[in-house]
Amino acid sequence: MTLLDLITEPWDHAFMQRALLVAAMSGIVCGVVGSHVVLRGMAFIGDAVSHAVFPGIAVAFVLKADLVIGGAAAGLATALAIAAVAQNRRLKEDTVIGVFFAAAFGLGIVVLSSAPGYSGSLESFLFGQILGISDRDVLTVAGTGTTLLAAAAILHSRLVTVTLDRETARANGLPVAALDVALYAMVALAIVISLQAVGNILVLALLVTPAACARLLTDRLGTMMLVAPLIGSLGAVCGLYLSYHLDLAAGGLIVLVLTGVFIGCWLLAPRHGLLARMRLRRARPEPEPAGRLLPSETAGR
Template sequence: MLTPLDFLQDLTNPLLLFLPKALFVCVVSAVVCGVVGTHVVLRGMTFIGDAVAHAVFPGIAVAFVLQGSLLLGGVVAGVVTAVLIAVVGQHRRLREDSVIGVFFVAAFALGIVIMSRAPGYAGSLQSFLFGSITGIPDRTVLLSALFAAGILALLALLHRDLVAVGMDRGYAAAIGLPVLALDVMLSVLVTLAVVMSIQTIGNVLVLALLVTPAATARLLTERVVPMMALAAASGAAAAIVGIYLSWALDLPTGGTVVLVSTAGFVLAWVASPRHGVLSSLRGRRARGGRMHNGTPDEHVGAQAD
């Protein structure tokens, strides 16, 4: 098996330039997805993240057919769909999840139809759906860095407003915050994060980068900013370890990164100091011991206090 030292040597090998580019894009995408995904997890909007991941597909397909920028194509398609969902979702007779279901399925179907008109359709479709580390151009590396800087800057600028809307929409509207505009902006930021990640992780698996690191961080902290930092760190670690394992064992990159991230989530779920399974079991045993040693009157008094 390829050792970590061998992997580091491959990263500096001029014949394997695609490898450090893939690692850079994947790590940057994981960091951004971790931060954006914190809002996705706290708001319970995982379905919206999935919808956006599918909505970018027609734009990527058009860009591929026209030999344009996949990032820009995906962004345009995702933003248009996000705005349509936000606007149509205001209709009183339609639930938001119904509107999302209509648009993301239609967008994904449109992308498949467009891709079918391109040469090498089957191979191209597979790389978009499941990711690839060998086809990342230099332009994508630069755009990913710019996108990441822009997304993180906007999140920092809108942090308080986005958190306020996520915690209590009614209160946020009452104090004059533009709730609809902030919802659209968050959908746009999710779109940008998704598009950044598609080339290495793939359209099918990209939702995991948004949700799993943030869910892992949710088990480890109660505060929003530390949760964002932990989610970014968890995602970046999964990207590094996942790409190393995929390279060393000749495994699909996207699937390996997602499985590593999932392993981190399971570890946090079991061993989290405050919310893990082991902590809960210890707490139950401690409470059981106190109830066993105390008198019934003492126990009633403790409950009343």
């Protein structure tokens, strides 16, 4: 089989066409939203919200309602609660996130304990079911993703201002609390549309890893916003190709591909990679030991 056959063969199947489109769109949306998450040091919020959708899915399952809508409602409610409580600066943001993270997951377990025979139906949300995506799912991801990208573009400068200095942003009249709510809501929606790609357990990697790679590769925020979605979409598509040809779990391979890219960036990034920093340290002149006379000083004595 030629390289061209390896690339084109998956496109002969309608289910792979849908999967590749959703993988690429999820990677783009998570790359953009995840850049703000990484800049603010909020990786934990992604983990919390991804688990916060769990009780919504559980309730929707018990009520025989749409699982995606249930998960989205729970994720948004938890994100809004975190944003509201975190305005009390007495508590650090990660503390508030930890409280709601545990509460949401606990609630999901309690709800599921009342619904026998749930494991098979909810397994796809824990580990992803990207090969079972329908045409309706593709349209939902496309519509929601486009809305999120538009919101990220409109709020970009204000979100960056709040990230750099909350007090200055507040003094300049920016609605800091409302911007926090907006970012948390964007994170929740980005996670929900990515659940079918990599599942509830692995979705944090799609949100954070591409942005972390971009952070290592560039010092410019605008460039980071372009590089992160590029890495996210290409990594998701490559993982899906490997899944097709190797007959292995798609969600896990997507995450492993992105992790491999991250390790490569950590080692080889031109300015902030490990090898670049080692070369820089070797190039610096060694400081003279304290108390040692320089040659010129010795000659003058």
